[in-house]
Every structure is written in C-alpha cells, then in structure tokens.
Amino acid sequence: MEPDSSDAVRNLHPPETEAEEVEVIYTDRPTLHNHRLAFSNNFNRGGDCVVCKQQITGPHYSCPSCPKVFIHHYPCFEVSDHIQHHPFHPQHTLTLSDAHALIHSSPDSDTDSEDLYLGCGVCSNDFDADGGYVYSCDECPFYMDVKCAYLSLTNCKSHDHQPSPLHRHPLILCDKNKNFCYNCTCCDLPIEIEGGSLYACLQCRALLHKSCANLPQKMEHPLHPSHPLVLFYDCILFTCQVCSGIFQGFCYHCFECSFYMDVCCASLKPKENNKGYKLCADLQNVIGHLLHPQHFLRFRHSSRLFKFDQILPCGACLQYSRGFVFECEQCRWHIDVGCAFKKYTP
Ligand SMILES: [Zn+2]
Ligand SMILES: [Zn+2]
Numbered sequence: 001m002e003p004d005s006s007d008a009v010r011n012l013h014p015p016e017t018e019a020e021e022v023e024v025i026y027t028d029r030p031t032l033h034n035h036r037l038a039f040s041n042n043f044n045r046g047g048d049c050v051v052c053k054q055q056i057t058g059p060h061y062s063c064p065s066c067p068k069v070f071i072h073h074y075p076c077f078e079v080s081d082h083i084q085h086h087p088f089h090p091q092h093t094l095t096l097s098d099a100h101a102l103i104h105s106s107p108d109s110d111t112d113s114e115d116l117y118l119g120c121g122v123c124s125n126d127f128d129a130d131g132g133y134v135y136s137c138d139e140c141p142f143y144m145d146v147k148c149a150y151l152s153l154t155n156c157k158s159h160d161h162q163p164s165p166l167h168r169h170p171l172i173l174c175d176k177n178k179n180f181c182y183n184c185t186c187c188d189l190p191i192e193i194e195g196g197s198l199y200a201c202l203q204c205r206a207l208l209h210k211s212c213a214n215l216p217q218k219m220e221h222p223l224h225p226s227h228p229l230v231l232f233y234d235c236i237l238f239t240c241q242v243c244s245g246i247f248q249g250f251c252y253h254c255f256e257c258s259f260y261m262d263v264c265c266a267s268l269k270p271k272e273n274n275k276g277y278k279l280c281a282d283l284q285n286v287i288g289h290l291l292h293p294q295h296f297l298r299f300r301h302s303s304r305l306f307k308f309d310q311i312l313p314c315g316a317c318l319q320y321s322r323g324f325v326f327e328c329e330q331c332r333w334h335i336d337v338g339c340a341f342k343k344y345t346p
C-alpha cells in the first residue's frame, strides 16, 4: 500500500489518537543505514541525501531516530552494493562504502604517494569527512563517488577514447545522469551549460565540457603579454591573479613570473563571471572613477605597485589586491578591478 504524502508526513510523529493511525512504510537497507527507514513522498522535507550529498527533492527515505539521515528514493536508495566491470575500472569489483569510514581507516602518511589519493578517481571531488557514500575498489586504491559511477556511458561504444587533438589523454564521452548535478573540473561551471554531454579523463581525474577538453596547451594572453601561458593541471590551490578567486585544478600558468589565471578568466569567450573577458573586451586603459574623481586611473597589474616602499590596500575594499587594479600615479592610490565596477552612489 502506498500512503499519500500527507499521511506519510503525519505519521513520522506519534499519532495523537488511535483513529489517526495510518501505516508508515518502513524498510531496512543495512548497507546504507543501520536503523529502519521510513518512506515519504513529500518533496519539501529539506536536508541532503547521505548517499549523494545533494538536496532531497522528491520521494525519499528518512530515519525516525537520526534527524539528518535522508536518502533519495531513486537512484540513491537503489544503488548497487557491488559493481562489476564498471567502464571506468573494469578490472576489479567496486563496493559501496561509507566515505567517513574510509577516511578514518586510511593510514596516516605525509608521503605524496598516488596510492593514498582519497577522492573520486573520475572527478577529483574530495570525499566528505561528514559522510556520504562512495564506491571503493576491493583490490586497489581506486574510489569513485556515486554520481560518477552512475554517469551514462551509452555512447561509449562509438566514441570511447576518442582523442581530442588538444588534450593529451584518452577521453571518454559520457552523458550526465539526470538525477545528479555535475560541474566541470576545469572551469567549475555546471555541465548543463553545454548540453548534458561531458568528457571524463581518468588521467586528469576530470569531468570536462567539450570546450574545456579542447583548451589550448599554450596561449599568448593580452593580460600577461610578456610570456606565453601554459595550461597546467595539478591538485594545488591557486589564486587567480585576474579575479582574485581561489581555484583548484586547471589554470594557465607562467612559470617565470609565478603568474596564475583561471581558465574562465583566460578564455576570451564571454561567460558568466569572466573578468578576464571583461578586462580584454570592455576596459579602457585609463578610467575616471567616482571614488577618486580628481585624477584619471591607469590599468595595471598589482605587482607593478610594489615599487613603492609602502604597499597600500585597495582604496575601496581596503584588501591587498593580487590582481589587476586601476592606479592613480600622482596619489599612489588604487582600486582593484572588482571594486572599480561595483555600483557606488555618490
Ligand atoms: Zn541521493
Ligand atoms: Zn538512524
């Protein structure tokens, strides 16, 4: 018997009278949670699914004794406990495992051994120390989060390992699983902005938009004209010196100057939040600004300000800029690009 949604909700609390008592459907799923789980059709219970860590938005299970335990009815409650011959790791059997337990059972070591990589082997997402479920290989240190394990590989046969001339590794064409959200490992934007198709690179541990898989390995860039920039990928955190955002993963890098630029800023295509594009397309070299009306301000990189003994912060936000700024040479005053284009009421 399927309860309707209002009954299912009411019965998560003890009924007030015998007459109101309606049966709630309870189910056991010991590999996911060690208490009995109650089914609900309600779309608005809130909370994140303990399997995929995404928000509950439909029929789901919850634990009457653990207030934070929710599991999507589909596909999270129904994911397999074991997967064999998965296209991303066909050689061994994968077992559904608790990420928290994996993190705490891994031997402490500060060596940089590849063997100790504890994140998704497909998209590089770090596992959540607060929980979540992942697939771990029974025989070797390979891990994969649930949403990557359930990427659709229906196109695999015809397009499998189709190389992009600009990406050094074999790429696997996939379609997103419509129940999950995926972001591009390279530009961090949702996969949907280029339809639902994406490439997986198991060497880079990256899910990529088609356009991101085709990024040039080397480019001349107007925001760093002195040297060519090289596409660089590592699991380090870096600060983009154009937009001051902190990123992990792909960047354009000048080794000589230790200059970093994230791929959105480097891309000369118009995209949301692409300050690099704005800088190149819209900016004049010299502007007037309400916050410093007495003189014109000149566009330059903040490293050029270091010639002064005393480095001053941005005149608007009072933070020390690491990117591009507009500077008044007479007053040794500057404003970073982000602040220069915020709206100020005089
Ligand atoms: Zn889920
Ligand atoms: Zn529980």
Ligand SMILES: [Zn+2]
Residues within 6 Å of the ligand: 120, 121, 122, 123, 124, 125, 144, 145, 147, 148
């Ligand atoms: Zn993943």
Ligand SMILES: [Zn+2]
Residues within 6 Å of the ligand: 089, 091, 092, 137, 138, 139, 140, 141, 142
């Ligand atoms: Zn394995």
Ligand SMILES: [Zn+2]
Residues within 6 Å of the ligand: 184, 185, 186, 187, 188, 189, 208, 209, 212
């Ligand atoms: Zn991308």
Ligand SMILES: [Zn+2]
Residues within 6 Å of the ligand: 167, 168, 169, 201, 202, 203, 204, 205
């Ligand atoms: Zn790659």
Ligand SMILES: [Zn+2]
Residues within 6 Å of the ligand: 240, 241, 242, 243, 244, 245, 261, 262, 264, 265, 275, 276
């Ligand atoms: Zn940037």
Ligand SMILES: [Zn+2]
Residues within 6 Å of the ligand: 224, 226, 227, 254, 255, 256, 257, 258, 259
């Ligand atoms: Zn340089």
